[in-house]
Amino acid sequence: MTKPVFSKDLIKINDVQATINHIVERLKNDVTRVLRRQGAVVGISGGIDSSVTLALAVKAFGADKVLGVMLPEKDSSGDSKAFALKLANKFGIEVVEENISAALDGFACYQRRDEAVKRVIPSYNPDSDKMKIVIPEEFINSNLPPVFYLTVIFADGREQSERLPMAEYLQIVAASNFKQRSRMTMLYYHAEARHYAVIGTPNKHEVQQGFFVKYGDGGADVMPIGDLYKTQVYELAHALGVPREIIERTPTTDTYSAEQTQEEFFYQMPFEAMDLLWYAWENGYQPEEVASVMGKERLDIERIFRNFERKKRTTDYLRRPPIHNYN
Amino acid sequence: MKDKIRDFIAEATYTDPGIIKDDTLIFEEGIFDSMALLNLITFLESEFGVVAEDTDLQEENFGSVQRIADYLERKRALVS
Structure with a gap:
């Protein structure tokens, strides 16, 4: 098949409902027939990815078979809870809140992180100052x-x-990763207690560029939006009825105590451009052709x-399951 | 000096030192990642006593074994 000419519309979904139906059918089949589980647990942060994942799970299993779990800790944005509750209310699911701060204290997550921060900036006071990696x-x-x-x-x-x-x-980084790994542990508690599956929320960029924590937010049974570009996630969000305030929020890492966008921390370019450029790279488009469409050199x-x-290469380690075929 | 740098890069990146020539562009060849660059900065400080300033972190200074060696010479000349 010949490759279409590169254009800015290439990754726009032609039929959003058909895409939703396809993912929902696949999700239903994977969870009930392949994994033999009776419902879904989704960690909800009030962000766009977890909101779309939750909406897909509700379509697949029904609201009474989906549990939303809010997993705040002391560095979490205060807005996240309000958005997550609004989402849960909109889709009519049961929601529980599990504050993981005490577990993180038990792991000395904050203490280990702050020790390292103080070695670099000795005047840092974790009780009053905020920090982030940029x-x-x-x-x-x-x-x-x-x-x-x-x-x-300060x-x-x-x-x-x-x-x-x-x-x-x-x-x-190692200390901060306790957060995602503690969340994963709590999600599996709720999933196992109900014989449900954990539905992961990473999108295509997070999976392919390694913007996830191995056995943290990368620890799940299925990842239904794992093959969707971020702009496609937004297309689904509109069609699924995700609350407008969530769609309009700027995606953040919600990992460090200071506010930080995902673009600032990891992606280094707006999602619209990144989606197209990643598609172009992944599908072998020539830089000349891409440059003229994107208005770049x-x-x-x-x-x-x-x-x-x-x-992609340096994050391969994150996507690899344990190597066990030693015979 | 260049052999020390080459051996370090090979070890830090799990690469055969034989493929790292003086003018191999280590960033363009994809040999180096962020961890390797951070490692190299630490190595230059501990092995050669050269502290890389933020403004030094450029391809002209770190792009190849030759460029790193030239950079070290320039930095050492500044303090001597």
Whole structure:
């Protein structure tokens, strides 16, 4: 089959209802026949991905067979709960709240993270200041792989950013990953207690670019939106009746104490552009053709494609299941 | 110096040192990722006493074994 000419409409879904029906049928089959489970547990954050996943699960199993679990901790945005409740109310599901802060304290999650932060910025006070990890803009237009910086926002509004040495970067990430892994553990508690499956919420970019925590938010039985680009997730959200306030929210990481968008932390470009560029790279479009449609230089597209390739390869570890075939 | 840098890069990236020539563009070839770059910055500091400033983190300074060696020479000349 010949490849269509590259255009900005290439990944627009032609028939959204048909796509929803296809995913719902597949989800129903996978959970009930393949996994032999009777319903679905979905962790809901009030974000677009978990909202669409929940709406699909309700269509597949009915509201009485879907449990929504809110999993806040002390760094979570206060808005998340209100949005999650609105969503649960809209789709008529049972919802439980499990605050995982005490579990995270038990793992010394915050303590281990803050120790590393203080080694880089000694005046950081975790009781009053906020922190996040950022990638400076200079790296976006460079062939260099991104180097991460720690930003502390002090209680008086001042900000300080320092480049993270490897040991501190790794410790902050490893400690923060307790959050996603604790959430996964709690989701499986509720799933096993009801003989349900855990429905994961990552979209295609999160899966393919490795923007998830292995055995954290990457730990689930099925991922029904795992093959959808972010703009396609939004298309489904409109058709499924996800509340407008959730659709209009800027996606955040909701991981560090300071507010941080996903674009700022990981993707480094708007979703609309990233969807098209990832599609182009994945489907072997020539940089010249893509550049003219996207209004960019060929060299920029080549650099972006190289970055995609590097991201895919360096995150392969995250997507791999345990290697067990030793015979 | 170049052999030390080459051996370090090979070890940090699980690559055969034989394929890393002086002018191999380590970022364009996809040999290096963020972890490897952070590792290299730490190595240059501990092995050669050179602290990379934020503004030094550019392809001209880190793009190949040759460029890293030239960068180290320039940095050392500045302090001597």
